[in-house]
Amino acid sequence: MSEFLTRGWNVAIPEVDIGDDIFVVQDDNGTLRRVQVKTSTSTQRQNSFSAKFNVPLPQLRNIANIPVHYVFIVRNNEQWTKPLIIRQDYLLDYLQNFKIGTEHNGNLTLYFSYMEDRVECSGIDFSKYVSDFTDFPLIED
Template identity: 30%
Template sequence: MPSTQYTGKAGHLAIMGELCLRGYNVSMPEIDKGDDVFVVNDTSGAMWRLQVKTSVGRAQATSHAYQFRVRETSIQNAQTPELHFAFVMRQGHSWRYLVMDRPVLRNYVRNSNMGTLDAARGYRQLSVVLHNDGRAVCTTINLQNHLEDWNTWPQL
Protein backbone atom coordinates (compact mmCIF):
# COMPACT_ATOMS: atom_id res chain seq x y z
CA MET A 1 0.00 0.00 0.00
CA PRO A 2 1.49 3.37 -0.99
CA SER A 3 1.92 6.11 1.61
CA THR A 4 -0.90 8.57 2.22
CA GLN A 5 0.95 11.19 0.15
CA TYR A 6 0.84 8.93 -2.91
CA THR A 7 -2.78 8.03 -2.29
CA GLY A 8 -3.73 11.69 -1.82
CA LYS A 9 -1.96 12.75 -5.01
CA ALA A 10 -3.65 9.91 -6.92
CA GLY A 11 -7.06 11.18 -5.72
CA HIS A 12 -6.21 14.74 -6.77
CA LEU A 13 -5.20 13.57 -10.23
CA ALA A 14 -8.26 11.32 -10.56
CA ILE A 15 -10.71 14.15 -9.85
CA MET A 16 -8.73 16.51 -12.08
CA GLY A 17 -8.88 13.97 -14.90
CA GLU A 18 -12.65 13.59 -14.49
CA LEU A 19 -13.15 17.36 -14.59
CA CYS A 20 -10.89 17.69 -17.66
CA LEU A 21 -12.95 15.04 -19.45
CA ARG A 22 -16.03 17.12 -18.63
CA GLY A 23 -14.40 20.13 -20.39
CA TYR A 24 -13.02 22.15 -17.49
CA ASN A 25 -9.57 23.62 -17.01
CA VAL A 26 -8.03 22.47 -13.72
CA SER A 27 -4.92 23.33 -11.76
CA MET A 28 -3.34 22.71 -8.39
CA PRO A 29 -2.22 25.77 -6.44
CA GLU A 30 1.49 25.96 -5.70
CA ILE A 31 0.78 26.60 -2.03
CA ASP A 32 -1.75 24.38 -0.24
CA LYS A 33 -3.81 26.52 2.12
CA GLY A 34 -6.90 24.32 1.90
CA ASP A 35 -7.63 24.63 -1.81
CA ASP A 36 -6.45 21.50 -3.58
CA VAL A 37 -7.78 22.11 -7.08
CA PHE A 38 -9.02 25.16 -8.96
CA VAL A 39 -11.67 24.43 -11.59
CA VAL A 40 -12.31 26.94 -14.38
CA ASN A 41 -14.87 27.14 -17.17
CA ASP A 42 -12.75 28.88 -19.81
CA THR A 43 -15.82 30.01 -21.77
CA SER A 44 -17.77 31.67 -18.94
CA GLY A 45 -14.85 32.48 -16.62
CA ALA A 46 -16.57 30.78 -13.69
CA MET A 47 -14.14 29.39 -11.10
CA TRP A 48 -14.57 26.93 -8.26
CA ARG A 49 -12.37 25.96 -5.33
CA LEU A 50 -12.18 22.26 -4.52
CA GLN A 51 -10.88 20.46 -1.48
CA VAL A 52 -10.05 16.83 -2.21
CA LYS A 53 -9.98 14.07 0.39
CA THR A 54 -8.89 10.60 -0.72
CA SER A 55 -9.29 7.22 0.93
CA VAL A 56 -8.65 3.62 -0.07
CA GLY A 57 -11.57 1.46 0.95
CA ARG A 58 -11.49 -1.36 3.43
CA ALA A 59 -13.57 -4.23 2.09
CA GLN A 60 -16.38 -5.53 4.29
CA ALA A 61 -18.92 -8.29 3.64
CA THR A 62 -21.32 -6.16 1.55
CA SER A 63 -19.61 -2.78 1.46
CA HIS A 64 -16.39 -0.76 1.53
CA ALA A 65 -15.53 1.62 4.39
CA TYR A 66 -13.64 4.89 3.93
CA GLN A 67 -12.21 7.35 6.45
CA PHE A 68 -11.76 11.08 5.83
CA ARG A 69 -10.45 13.85 8.06
CA VAL A 70 -11.59 17.42 7.34
CA ARG A 71 -10.68 20.66 9.12
CA GLU A 72 -13.74 21.88 10.96
CA THR A 73 -13.07 25.48 9.88
CA SER A 74 -13.17 24.34 6.22
CA ILE A 75 -16.67 23.01 6.85
CA GLN A 76 -18.01 25.90 8.93
CA ASN A 77 -16.50 29.05 7.35
CA ALA A 78 -17.99 30.51 4.17
CA GLN A 79 -15.54 31.66 1.51
CA THR A 80 -15.69 33.38 -1.86
CA PRO A 81 -15.74 31.67 -4.24
CA GLU A 82 -17.39 28.94 -2.21
CA LEU A 83 -15.49 25.76 -1.40
CA HIS A 84 -16.60 22.37 -2.73
CA PHE A 85 -15.56 18.98 -1.40
CA ALA A 86 -14.67 15.87 -3.38
CA PHE A 87 -14.33 12.72 -1.29
CA VAL A 88 -12.45 10.43 -3.64
CA MET A 89 -12.70 6.71 -2.90
CA ARG A 90 -10.67 3.93 -4.41
CA GLN A 91 -12.81 0.81 -4.75
CA GLY A 92 -10.95 -2.09 -6.29
CA HIS A 93 -9.52 -0.79 -9.57
CA SER A 94 -11.84 2.20 -9.96
CA TRP A 95 -12.60 5.56 -8.40
CA ARG A 96 -15.85 6.73 -6.83
CA TYR A 97 -16.57 10.38 -6.09
CA LEU A 98 -18.75 11.84 -3.37
CA VAL A 99 -19.16 15.49 -4.34
CA MET A 100 -20.88 18.30 -2.42
CA ASP A 101 -20.48 21.98 -1.75
CA ARG A 102 -19.45 23.31 1.64
CA PRO A 103 -22.87 24.63 2.73
CA VAL A 104 -24.40 21.19 2.12
CA LEU A 105 -21.67 19.48 4.15
CA ARG A 106 -22.07 22.12 6.89
CA ASN A 107 -25.83 21.47 7.00
CA TYR A 108 -25.26 17.73 7.43
CA VAL A 109 -22.82 18.46 10.25
CA ARG A 110 -25.05 21.04 11.99
CA ASN A 111 -28.44 19.42 11.49
CA SER A 112 -27.57 15.72 11.63
CA ASN A 113 -24.30 15.76 13.60
CA MET A 114 -22.51 14.00 10.75
CA GLY A 115 -19.06 12.68 11.59
CA THR A 116 -17.08 12.91 14.81
CA LEU A 117 -15.47 16.16 15.91
CA ASP A 118 -11.98 16.09 17.41
CA ALA A 119 -12.22 19.58 18.92
CA ALA A 120 -8.70 19.47 20.35
CA ARG A 121 -7.22 19.00 16.87
CA GLY A 122 -9.87 20.94 14.96
CA TYR A 123 -10.79 18.07 12.65
CA ARG A 124 -13.95 16.15 11.88
CA GLN A 125 -13.66 12.45 11.09
CA LEU A 126 -16.10 11.26 8.43
CA SER A 127 -16.66 7.53 8.01
CA VAL A 128 -18.35 6.75 4.71
CA VAL A 129 -19.63 3.29 3.84
CA LEU A 130 -20.35 2.45 0.19
CA HIS A 131 -22.77 -0.45 0.17
CA ASN A 132 -22.88 -2.91 -2.71
CA ASP A 133 -26.56 -1.96 -3.25
CA GLY A 134 -25.49 1.60 -4.15
CA ARG A 135 -26.06 3.39 -0.85
CA ALA A 136 -23.42 5.77 0.53
CA VAL A 137 -23.87 6.29 4.27
CA CYS A 138 -22.11 8.49 6.83
CA THR A 139 -23.41 8.53 10.42
CA THR A 140 -26.74 7.02 9.26
CA ILE A 141 -27.13 9.79 6.63
CA ASN A 142 -27.75 8.53 3.10
CA LEU A 143 -25.42 10.46 0.79
CA GLN A 144 -26.21 8.42 -2.31
CA ASN A 145 -27.47 11.51 -4.19
CA HIS A 146 -23.96 13.00 -3.88
CA LEU A 147 -22.23 10.03 -5.53
CA GLU A 148 -20.87 11.15 -8.89
CA ASP A 149 -22.95 14.33 -8.51
CA TRP A 150 -21.54 16.47 -11.32
CA ASN A 151 -24.40 19.02 -11.34
CA THR A 152 -21.98 21.83 -10.48
CA TRP A 153 -19.76 20.81 -13.41
CA PRO A 154 -21.97 19.48 -16.19
CA GLN A 155 -20.38 18.21 -19.39
CA LEU A 156 -19.37 21.21 -21.53
Protein backbone atom coordinates in the same frame (compact mmCIF):
# COMPACT_ATOMS: atom_id res chain seq x y z
CA MET B 1 -8.31 16.54 -12.49
CA SER B 2 -8.72 14.51 -15.66
CA GLU B 3 -12.47 14.13 -15.08
CA PHE B 4 -12.91 17.91 -14.97
CA LEU B 5 -10.74 18.29 -18.08
CA THR B 6 -12.81 15.74 -20.01
CA ARG B 7 -15.91 17.72 -19.04
CA GLY B 8 -14.38 20.80 -20.74
CA TRP B 9 -13.27 22.69 -17.62
CA ASN B 10 -9.76 24.12 -17.20
CA VAL B 11 -7.87 22.92 -14.12
CA ALA B 12 -5.09 24.66 -12.18
CA ILE B 13 -3.07 23.70 -9.12
CA PRO B 14 -2.59 26.62 -6.70
CA GLU B 15 1.00 27.67 -6.14
CA VAL B 16 0.38 28.09 -2.40
CA ASP B 17 -1.52 25.39 -0.50
CA ILE B 18 -4.01 27.08 1.80
CA GLY B 19 -6.67 24.39 1.55
CA ASP B 20 -7.64 24.19 -2.11
CA ASP B 21 -6.17 21.30 -4.08
CA ILE B 22 -7.32 22.51 -7.48
CA PHE B 23 -9.17 25.37 -9.12
CA VAL B 24 -11.62 24.39 -11.83
CA VAL B 25 -12.51 27.15 -14.29
CA GLN B 26 -15.04 27.52 -17.10
CA ASP B 27 -12.95 29.65 -19.44
CA ASP B 28 -15.69 31.21 -21.57
CA ASN B 29 -17.45 32.90 -18.64
CA GLY B 30 -14.88 32.82 -15.83
CA THR B 31 -16.86 30.54 -13.50
CA LEU B 32 -14.47 29.38 -10.78
CA ARG B 33 -14.88 26.35 -8.52
CA ARG B 34 -12.60 25.50 -5.60
CA VAL B 35 -11.97 21.77 -5.07
CA GLN B 36 -10.55 19.85 -2.13
CA VAL B 37 -9.81 16.20 -2.92
CA LYS B 38 -9.92 13.68 -0.07
CA THR B 39 -8.70 10.14 -0.68
CA SER B 40 -8.84 7.02 1.43
CA THR B 41 -8.29 3.29 1.18
CA SER B 42 -11.19 0.97 1.87
CA THR B 43 -11.78 -1.27 4.86
CA GLN B 44 -13.70 -4.39 3.87
CA ARG B 45 -16.91 -5.23 5.71
CA GLN B 46 -19.19 -8.26 5.36
CA ASN B 47 -21.40 -6.89 2.57
CA SER B 48 -19.81 -3.51 2.04
CA PHE B 49 -16.68 -1.44 2.58
CA SER B 50 -16.00 1.76 4.47
CA ALA B 51 -13.56 4.63 4.25
CA LYS B 52 -12.42 7.30 6.68
CA PHE B 53 -11.86 10.93 5.76
CA ASN B 54 -10.71 13.96 7.78
CA VAL B 55 -11.95 17.43 6.92
CA PRO B 56 -10.38 20.40 8.73
CA LEU B 57 -13.16 22.09 10.71
CA PRO B 58 -11.83 25.66 10.26
CA GLN B 59 -11.92 25.16 6.48
CA LEU B 60 -15.39 23.58 6.57
CA ARG B 61 -16.82 26.38 8.70
CA ASN B 62 -15.20 29.22 6.72
CA ILE B 63 -17.57 29.61 3.81
CA ALA B 64 -16.26 32.20 1.36
CA ASN B 65 -17.87 33.74 -1.73
CA ILE B 66 -16.86 30.63 -3.64
CA PRO B 67 -17.56 27.50 -1.59
CA VAL B 68 -15.23 24.52 -1.68
CA HIS B 69 -16.41 21.36 -3.41
CA TYR B 70 -15.19 18.29 -1.53
CA VAL B 71 -14.42 15.27 -3.67
CA PHE B 72 -14.22 12.06 -1.62
CA ILE B 73 -12.76 9.08 -3.46
CA VAL B 74 -11.78 5.64 -2.22
CA ARG B 75 -9.27 3.07 -3.43
CA ASN B 76 -11.07 -0.28 -3.23
CA ASN B 77 -9.75 -3.54 -4.69
CA GLU B 78 -7.14 -1.77 -6.84
CA GLN B 79 -9.76 0.59 -8.34
CA TRP B 80 -11.00 4.06 -7.53
CA THR B 81 -14.66 4.42 -6.61
CA LYS B 82 -16.90 6.95 -8.26
CA PRO B 83 -16.35 10.27 -6.48
CA LEU B 84 -18.70 11.70 -3.89
CA ILE B 85 -18.90 15.41 -4.72
CA ILE B 86 -20.47 17.64 -2.09
CA ARG B 87 -20.38 21.39 -1.70
CA GLN B 88 -18.97 22.85 1.52
CA ASP B 89 -22.19 24.52 2.65
CA TYR B 90 -24.14 21.27 2.19
CA LEU B 91 -21.58 19.29 4.19
CA LEU B 92 -21.62 21.91 6.94
CA ASP B 93 -25.42 21.68 7.02
CA TYR B 94 -25.19 17.91 7.56
CA LEU B 95 -22.77 18.50 10.44
CA GLN B 96 -24.92 21.16 12.10
CA ASN B 97 -28.33 19.57 11.58
CA PHE B 98 -27.64 15.83 11.52
CA LYS B 99 -24.44 15.64 13.60
CA ILE B 100 -22.59 13.53 11.02
CA GLY B 101 -19.06 12.40 11.77
CA THR B 102 -16.94 13.04 14.83
CA GLU B 103 -15.18 16.26 15.76
CA HIS B 104 -11.65 15.62 17.06
CA ASN B 105 -8.42 17.66 17.12
CA GLY B 106 -9.77 20.32 14.78
CA ASN B 107 -11.03 17.83 12.21
CA LEU B 108 -14.34 16.36 11.25
CA THR B 109 -13.81 12.62 10.83
CA LEU B 110 -16.27 11.06 8.42
CA TYR B 111 -16.82 7.34 7.90
CA PHE B 112 -18.59 6.55 4.65
CA SER B 113 -20.10 3.10 4.19
CA TYR B 114 -20.29 1.93 0.60
CA MET B 115 -22.99 -0.65 -0.02
CA GLU B 116 -24.18 -2.11 -3.29
CA ASP B 117 -26.92 0.47 -3.80
CA ARG B 118 -26.06 3.36 -1.50
CA VAL B 119 -23.43 5.37 0.35
CA GLU B 120 -24.05 6.41 3.96
CA CYS B 121 -22.36 8.54 6.60
CA SER B 122 -23.64 8.44 10.19
CA GLY B 123 -26.80 6.73 8.93
CA ILE B 124 -27.54 9.51 6.40
CA ASP B 125 -27.84 8.57 2.72
CA PHE B 126 -25.23 10.40 0.61
CA SER B 127 -25.94 8.44 -2.58
CA LYS B 128 -27.19 11.52 -4.43
CA TYR B 129 -23.65 12.94 -4.27
CA VAL B 130 -22.04 10.00 -6.09
CA SER B 131 -20.64 11.43 -9.34
CA ASP B 132 -22.72 14.57 -8.79
CA PHE B 133 -21.21 16.91 -11.36
CA THR B 134 -24.20 19.29 -11.18
CA ASP B 135 -21.93 22.28 -10.48
CA PHE B 136 -19.54 21.11 -13.24
CA PRO B 137 -21.76 20.69 -16.31
CA LEU B 138 -20.33 19.30 -19.49
CA ILE B 139 -18.97 22.15 -21.64
CA GLU B 140 -19.51 21.69 -25.35
CA ASP B 141 -17.06 23.14 -27.88
